[in-house]
Amino acid sequence: KNQVEQSPQSLIILEGKNCTLQCNYTVSPFSNLRWYKQDTGRGPVSLTIMTFSENTKSNRRYTATLDADTKQSSLHITASQLSDSASYICVVSAGYQKVTFGTGTKLQVIP
Amino acid sequence: DTAVSQTPKYLVTQMGNDKSIKCEQNLGHDTMYWYKQDSKKFLKIMFSYNNKELIINETVPNRFSPKSPDKAHLNLHINSLELGDSAVYFCASSQGRSGMAFFGQGTRLTVV
Numbered sequence: 001k002n003q004v005e006q007s008p009q010s011l012i013i014l015e016g017k018n019c020t021l022q023c024n025y026t027v028s029p030f031s032n033l034r035w036y037k038q039d040t041g042r043g044p045v046s047l048t049i050m051t052f053s054e055n056t057k058s059n060r061r062y063t064a065t066l067d068a069d070t071k072q073s074s075l076h077i078t079a080s081q082l083s084d085s086a087s088y089i090c091v092v093s094a095g096y097q098k099v100t101f102g103t104g105t106k107l108q109v110i111p
Numbered sequence: 112d113t114a115v116s117q118t119p120k121y122l123v124t125q126m127g128n129d130k131s132i133k134c135e136q137n138l139g140h141d142t143m144y145w146y147k148q149d150s151k152k153f154l155k156i157m158f159s160y161n162n163k164e165l166i167i168n169e170t171v172p173n174r175f176s177p178k179s180p181d182k183a184h185l186n187l188h189i190n191s192l193e194l195g196d197s198a199v200y201f202c203a204s205s206q207g208r209s210g211m212a213f214f215g216q217g218t219r220l221t222v223v
Contacts, residue, residue, distance in 0.1 A: 034212075043203070049211055091154075093209075101155065
């Protein structure tokens with residue numbers, strides 16, 4: 001069964017600190033992995049897309065890593081800001097039709 | 112300048128009614144999607160539509176029917192609404208099936 005598990009479920013960090021969110025998946029065959037940021041009451045916004053051959057991708061203060069062998073991905077946020085408070089969702093695609101969403105990590109950045 | 116817009120933003124309706132949610136994208140994308148996000152914030156893809164090819168998620172009841180009059184629009188029609196249909200529905204679009212998806216703001220559907 002295709003599954004995407006994210007950890008931690010929730011996280012509180014001080015503004016300016018770094019943090020890392022984890023995503024483990026059992027989706028097969030692997031097509032791509034995406035990280036989304038979803039602010040409360042808004043639609044998800046894409047942060048990164050990674051395919052099998054990519055193991056690091058950055059988008060401003062967000063850096064995603066992918067280890068296709070261990071089926072793990074991480075999202076590292078550098079120098080967090082209050083506006084980073086949101087849910088971060090890992091999504092793994094197996095081909096076109098099978099898209100599996102993780103349950104997300106709720107991040108709260110406090111001053 | 113909204114890239115993906117959905118209407119209405121909120122929809123409250125009684126069980127058994129039929130309702131539609133509209134979605135339009137002005138990004139020139141060729142692929143559009145409908146997602147459902149339940150109370151636990153878990154997102155599930157419902158449909159994707161690429162150049163007149165409709166991909167149906169088998170877990171979606173046939174009371175849900177997408178309609179795409181053209182590449183820029185993908186509307187969602189729901190018949191005989193049930194309490195369990197209450198959720199936030201997101202429309203999204205992308206260029207190609209593997210492109211980065213852009214989401215709308217969501218439609219919060221409440222069935223009473």
